[in-house]
Amino acid sequence: EAQVTQNPRYLITVTGKKLTVTCSQNMNHEYMSWYRQDPGLGLRQIYYSMNVEVTDKGDVPEGYKVSRKEKRNFPLILESPSPNQTSLYFCASSPGVAGGPYEQYFGPGTRLTVT
């Protein structure tokens, strides 16, 4: 089944404890991206990757890191989480880079709480 998977789905952690949220897609998509969703603010792009070893900042990259060593994986790293990073996180992938990654396939989401 074609899908984007994220782990963990739920995470409660404490301020300053490094964490990684994994994202994997099995559709051979070139484009991958991370978003956070907060009430009233819609989806905001954190980082995106047009291909392996190519990553760029979205609108809200502060406090996050990403890497794209393999085409299928795009982990999101929070080196020192803070309470303002409590949010619902989505990973997404898209087949199209030329002409714009307009058709995004989203993972199920990771609900992160930082205390």
Add this chain to the structure above:
Amino acid sequence: GQSLEQPSEVTAVEGAIVQINCTYQTSGFYGLSWYQQHDGGAPTFLSYNALDGLEETGRFSSFLSRSDSYGYLLLQELQMKDSASYFCSRGNQGGKLIFGQGTELSVKP
């Protein structure tokens, strides 16, 4: 800027037609996508417009006017299951994507 504006809430009755508008700023604009999100779930892709005109996919259609910096999603024959949030999203050259804040659609019996 590159922001998008869409209404926060829309209410309609079952069987009706509803239009959700999205206006955007033209700087670097490449195309407009629409997504549906049910409460707590993952967004799912509905439609995309890169050129002016109407794109039809079943009960859902999407329209774009680049000269007016405006698009809309049209939902026909509304069903209760269409109650959800709808987001417009713009693509830019370079791969960055920006989403509107979402429109919550409530379909009443």
